[in-house]
Amino acid sequence: MIPRFWRNIRYRYNLIATKCETCGEIFFPPRKLCPNCRRRGKLVEKKLSGRGKIYTYTVVYNAPLGFEMQLPYIIAIVELEEGVRVTAQIVDCDPDDVHIGMEVEAVFRRISEDGEAGLIYYGYKFRPVKEGGDGHEV
Ligand SMILES: [Zn+2]
Known part of the structure; x- marks a missing residue:
């Protein structure tokens, strides 16, 4: 388990988005639910190039x-x-x-x-x- 502190630092110094593997759409700021796919969506973290x-x-x-x-x-x-x-x-x-x-x-x-x-x-x-x-x- 990652301590909250480090998790926050990571989000602060990287552009972290989430990508829905079902429909391919990228969300930034990251989302927990894909509005296109709802329950069929599979969201994974994706670091953006900046x-x-x-x-x-x-x-x-x-x-x-x-x-x-x-x-x-x-x-x-x-x-x-x-x-x-x-x-x-x-x-x-x-x-x-x-x-x-x-x-x-x-x-x-x-x-x-x-x-x-x-x-x-x-x-x-x-x-x-x-x-x-x-x-x-x-
Ligand atoms: Zn989706």
Whole structure:
């Protein structure tokens, strides 16, 4: 049996979805029941790649309490390689540079301790995938 603490850490630093092996649909956030198959569904955990493209986005100029230091910031719907869409903040990106179709990858950052603001979940954010490959950050 896995202690609850470690289980939570795992969920926090990975994008864990569930996949229904009966119909093939992927759910994120994970679900316990497949709405398509109900009792015939067989849900298994699936780790997502964390890579995707911006489907749509909005630049937020008025932040809820506790987020004033980050203004303005970008909230996007990211379509992951696996086809699921997640709402998350885009970091390391100027609001003038963000565009639909931009390639992004998940990063795990500490979120404000007061982070009950509702828009940001699970401690992940996304940043642009740097042109020219990985491992050459300046
Ligand atoms: Zn199903």
